[in-house]
Amino acid sequence: MKKEKISRSTFIKGVIAGAVSIVVLVALQGAFVSNDTTASASVETSATTTEVTEIAEVAEGATYAPGTYTASAQGLNGAVTVEVTFSEDAIESVVVTDHQETEGIGSNAVDQLPDKIVETQSLGIDGVSGATYTSTAIIEAVANCVTQAGGDAEALKSVKVEATAEKTEETLEADLVIVGGGGSGMTACIRATELGLDVILVEKMSYMGGAISISGGNQVVMGSQLQMDLGVTEDSVESMVEDFMANGANLNVTELVTLYTENVGETSDWLQEQGVTYDTESGLHQLAEYTYDRELAYTGGGSGAAETMRELVEASGATVLLSTQANELLTDDSGAVVGVAASSDTVDYTINADAVLLATGGYGNNDDLLTEEMQNALYYGPVSSTGDGIIMATAEGIDADTCLMEYGKRYPNGIEVSEGIAKSTINGGYKAYTMSGILVSPEGERVVNEKASNRTILEAELEQTDQMLYLLMDEETFQEFVPAVSSAGISEEDIEGYLENNGSTTPIFYHADTLEELAELAGMDADTLTVTVERYNSFVQNGEDEDFGRPAEYLTMEIGDGPYYLVEQKPRFATTMGGLVVNENLEVQNTSGETIEGLYASGETVGGVMGDDSPSGANNGWAVTSGKLAAEAIAEALQ
Numbered sequence: 336m337k338k339e340k341i342s343r344s345t346f347i348k349g350v351i352a353g354a355v356s357i358v359v360l361v362a363l364q365g366a367f368v369s370n371d372t373t374a375s376a377s378v379e380t381s382a383t384t385t386e387v388t389e390i391a392e393v394a395e396g397a398t399y400a401p402g403t404y405t406a407s408a409q410g411l412n413g414a415v416t417v418e419v420t421f422s423e424d425a426i427e428s429v430v431v432t433d434h435q436e437t438e439g440i441g442s443n444a445v446d447q448l449p450d451k452i453v454e455t456q457s458l459g460i461d462g463v464s465g466a467t468y469t470s471t472a473i474i475e476a477v478a479n480c481v482t483q484a485g486g487d488a489e490a491l492k493s494v495k496v497e498a499t500a501e502k503t504e505e506t507l508e509a510d511l512v513i514v515g516g517g518g519s520g521m522t523a524c525i526r527a528t529e530l531g532l533d534v535i536l537v538e539k540m541s542y543m544g545g546a547i548s549i550s551g552g553n554q555v556v557m558g559s560q561l562q563m564d565l566g567v568t569e570d571s572v573e574s575m576v577e578d579f580m581a582n583g584a585n586l587n588v589t590e591l592v593t594l595y596t597e598n599v600g601e602t603s604d605w606l607q608e609q610g611v612t613y614d615t616e617s618g619l620h621q622l623a624e625y626t627y628d629r630e631l632a633y634t635g636g637g638s639g640a641a642e643t644m645r646e647l648v649e650a651s652g653a654t655v656l657l658s659t660q661a662n663e664l665l666t667d668d669s670g671a672v673v674g675v676a677a678s679s680d681t682v683d684y685t686i687n688a689d690a691v692l693l694a695t696g697g698y699g700n701n702d703d704l705l706t707e708e709m710q711n712a713l714y715y716g717p718v719s720s721t722g723d724g725i726i727m728a729t730a731e732g733i734d735a736d737t738c739l740m741e742y743g744k745r746y747p748n749g750i751e752v753s754e755g756i757a758k759s760t761i762n763g764g765y766k767a768y769t770m771s772g773i774l775v776s777p778e779g780e781r782v783v784n785e786k787a788s789n790r791t792i793l794e795a796e797l798e799q800t801d802q803m804l805y806l807l808m809d810e811e812t813f814q815e816f817v818p819a820v821s822s823a824g825i826s827e828e829d830i831e832g833y834l835e836n837n838g839s840t841t842p843i844f845y846h847a848d849t850l851e852e853l854a855e856l857a858g859m860d861a862d863t864l865t866v867t868v869e870r871y872n873s874f875v876q877n878g879e880d881e882d883f884g885r886p887a888e889y890l891t892m893e894i895g896d897g898p899y900y901l902v903e904q905k906p907r908f909a910t911t912m913g914g915l916v917v918n919e920n921l922e923v924q925n926t927s928g929e930t931i932e933g934l935y936a937s938g939e940t941v942g943g944v945m946g947d948d949s950p951s952g953a954n955n956g957w958a959v960t961s962g963k964l965a966a967e968a969i970a971e972a973l974q
Contacts, residue, residue, distance in 0.1 A: 397424055397456070397491075399484040406479035410436050411468035413826035417449075419480035426453055429477055434469070435826065437549065437638050439542050439645060441469035447541075448473045457494035464658065465540045465718055504683045507654070509535040511969055512675050512688040514661045514724060517545020517717075518955060519938025520694035521644040522602075522962030525609060528651040530970040535686055536653055537677050539660040540719050543648060544641040545696050546909060546939065547955055549717060551761060551822070552636030553620065554613075555956035557629040558600025561607065565619050570627040572596045578625050579953070582790060583912075583946015586739060591944040594919055594964070595957055602960040603631075611643045623788040624950035636822055637955070659684065664691060664727050664934065671932035672733070690933050690969045693923070694962060697911035697939040698722030699743060709743045709908065713757030716909025724940040728915055728923055728931075735934070736926045740913030742947040744954070747793040747804065749907025750825070750842035757907035758842075760806070761789075763820035764904075768885075770812040771892040773871055774804045774904065779854060779864035781871060784883035790948055793906060805845075805857070805901040807868075812892075813900045843903040853899045868894050910954050914942030920968040921961060935969060937961035 399421035407414040413435040420427045429449035436442055444466040451460050458478055462470025478488035511527055513520045516538035527534050536543075556562050557575045575596045580587050607613060612634040619628035633640035648655060658679050665674040665685070674687040698704040699714055701721040728735035748764050749757030764772065768785045774792070776782050776799045783795040783804075796804050808816055817830055833844035838856055847853040850868060854861040872893040874880045880890060915936045916924045923934040938958040945953060 397486060399423060399425075399481070399486050402484065404480040404483040405432070406476045406483070407433075408472040408475040408479070409468075409829075410434060410472035411441055411466075412436055412821075412824040414828055415445075415469060415472035415476060417473060417476040417480065419477055419484075421480075421484045421486070426456055426477075426481075429453055429473075431473065436466070436469045437824075438642050439544050439638070440548060441466045443542050444469040444473060452477055455494070456491070458488060458491040459493055459495040463541055465542060467718070502678075502681055502683055504685070506685045506687065507535055509533050509654070509686065509688045510973055511535075511690050511692060511966075512537060512686050513692045513694055514675060514727075515545065515694035515696060515938075515940070516540070516543030516648075516655070516657075517694060517696050517938060518547030518641070518644065518958035519696075519940075519962035519965075520545070520692070521641075521648050522606070522959045523692055523694060523937060523966040524653050525644070525647045525651055526963045526966035527970060528653050530966065532966075532970055532973070534651070534653040535688070536648065536655045537659050537661050537675065537684075537686070538655065538657050539723070541658045543645050543655070543657070544638075545719065546717050547637050547644075547958060548641035550637035550909075550955055551759065552633045552638070552640060553630050553952040553955065554603065554633065554959070555599055555629050555950075555952045556603040556613070556619075556631050557596065557627075559603040560600075561603055561613055561615065561631060562600065562619065562629060565615060565628075565631075567619060567628050570629055574626050575629065579950065580946065582624055582788070582950045583948055586742075586943075586946035588738070588943035590919055591917070591941070595944055595960055598964055599956050599960045602963050603956075605963065606959060609647055611640050611647075620951070622951050623786060623791070630952035633955075640955075656684070661695075661723065661727065664730070664733055666732065669932070670732075672934040689973050690935060692965050692969065693724035693728060693915070693934070693936040693940050694938050694965075695722070695724030695940050696720045697743075697909075697914070698725060699909055699911050704740065705743070705911075706741045709741075709745075709911075712743070712745050713749045713751055713755060713905055713907040714909065715749060715757040715759060715907050720909070720911070720939075722911075724936065725914060728934065728936070733931065733934075734925045734927075735923050735931060736916040736928070737913060738916050738942040739947065740911075740942065742912035743908045744910040744912060744945070744949045745793055745906045745908045746789055747796045747904060747906060748789075748806075749905045750903055751905060752829075752842055757905065758820075758825050759823040759907065760816075760820050760825070760902065760904065762822055763816040763825075763902075764806060766819040767806060767808055767812050767816050768889055769891075770808075770815060771875075771894045772806055772808045772812050772816070773867075773894070775807050775864070775867060775901075777801060777803060777805070777857070777859070779857075779859035779867055781867050781882065784880065784885045786885050786889050787883075789951065796904065796906060802906060804904040805843075806904055807894070808900045808902070809895045810898050810900075811895060813898075816900075816902075838901075841903070843901070845901040846898050848897045848899075850897070850899055853897075853901060857901055910939060910949060912942065912945050912947055912949065914940050916943070917941050920972075921965040922968070935965050937965040 403420045407416040416433040431445045444463040481488040510532040513536045614632040620630040661677045663676040677684040699716045699720045838845045851861040854864040
């Protein structure tokens with residue numbers, strides 16, 4: 336899209352004429368339509384009289400030293416760098432020259448905000464939904480450039496431009512409306528259109544991707560040709576069900592676990608055929624949760640899988656309504672669900688459909704649906720996980736049943752990057768444990784087998800002071816840890832800042848030349864920490880962990896020379912285990928145990944499949960498997 340440069344003089348003329356109109360670009364909104372015609376992605380809004388006066392005053396007084404200036408600010412995954420060109424009285428252009436933000440999420444802010452800043456001559460604009468960190472980084476970097484050019488950045492931030500466009504009403508018809516564009520919703524859309532259904536997908540964010548796009552990008556592939564080609568041919572439905580039940584404290588709904596296990600292999604191979612590829616070169620992952628190796632990573636991780644799925648949805652012919660919130664399930668006189676009421680900034684939709692699939696994800700970002708225990712864990716999931724599908728389905732008149740709402744999947748390896756918000760160090764830990772990394776308590780004692788299941792490590796972690804462990808590393812291991820966590824949005828620049836703070840604030844990254852100095856920084860007993868290291872090194876020398884049974888293949892390196900590092904490890908969660916009660920056709924059940932006609936659910940919106948905890952790779956696997964199965968069940972029912 337060509338950038339229109341709005342000069343101060345042009346802007347003021349519009350104010351004087353009393354008819355200022357500000358075009359706010361909303362990229363991708365309504366971009367995919369069933370006839371392959373691209374819908375308009377712009378929304379025209381008018382400024383109020385008060386807003387016009389404020390904008391005029393700021394714009395008229397703006398003066399800059401002409402030229403091009405560069406600045407950076409911290410985004411989600413690293414520095415976001417902008418290049419801003421000024422005339423004497425206007426911001427002429429804003430270009431993001433470098434960033435590492437997630438494709439399809441943070442990149443939306445990169446695509447949208449520069450034009451928006453130029454068009455409004457304001458820094459008081461709203462960020463892009465779901466891309467808060469990136470939006471803030473762009474605005475702050477441009478503010479830095481404004482200051483460099485002699486402008487008043489704070490004055491530009493004070494100029495608030497709000498949309499006041501009148502809404503229209505629109506009625507749409509479809510065989511199937513899917514609410515939610517995460518891994519499950521996108522998979523269902525791809526499969527449903529493949530089966531000939533007319534599909535409308537409604538997504539409240541400005542992008543499709545959901546939890547899968549920011550996940551570690553691993554998936555269970557049990558029973559697939561992928562797994563067999565990598566040498567595991569003896570795995571079975573019975574083994575996977577047994578592993579899942581054990582990991583979920585036997586709270587799992589057996590019928591759903593079995594449904595999942597019987598179909599995840601076929602789903603994986605089907606996705607591979609569609610174009611979602613797996614990292615077979617790195618191979619299957621060896622994990623304590625599983626009797627057999629049955630987890631693979633997506634090529635390009637979760638963001639890579641999501642990007643491919645978005646392309647497949649775009650090519651499917653489905654109508655996609657982005658930045659559109661589903662508000663209510665529509666029912667007929669018999670109580671059957673016959674559609675959805677939804678709204679965007681400009682349109683109120685009535686979407687009539689023969690079936691509705693709720694694929695809205697979990698409720699991890701909605702404290703009203705979380706227990707106090709879950710509220711105390713650090714959150715690292717998508718901002719969109721607010722339980723929308725569950726709330727709509729349990730509303731009076733629908734009366735859907737729920738189960739296991741008190742549970743969420745907690746991992747033992749988060750760092751607190753801001754209050755209550757985590758980033759994952761799981762991949763860094765995996766790398767460290769192939770070398771000399773160990774986990775120690777705040778008192779400096781080793782308390783668990785580092786290669787145990789995440790559940791086992793979490794249980795040990797929750798028993799420690801402040802429910803925290805530290806990952807202890809020598810210099811050689813730490814140098815491998817740093818690049819390993821970059822996939823979780825923890826950049827080298829981030830870590831340099833954490834090390835500079837040296838434990839004065841979260842996230843805690845203590846470092847010192849000696850173990851004694853390290854212990855003093857962390858408030859540990861130096862003798863205890865030294866003995867812990869010496870004892871672990873003796874296990875490496877003897878090839879046997881006498882305390883916790885760390886496998887011999889992970890006892891290959893002694894903890895060597897400093898500097899030494901302690902990195903906080905705190906409980907974190909993104910995925911909730913509870914949700915709607917469904918049958919084996921993924922039809923939602925009401926509180927009387929009856930099927931709600933026309934209403935289906937998939938992915939994290941469904942409760943019970945995992946029990947109280949999900950093993951590694953299970954959530955992505957369930958998302959895509961249940962999405963595919965729901966589409967097939969709906970297609971069969973409608974035929």
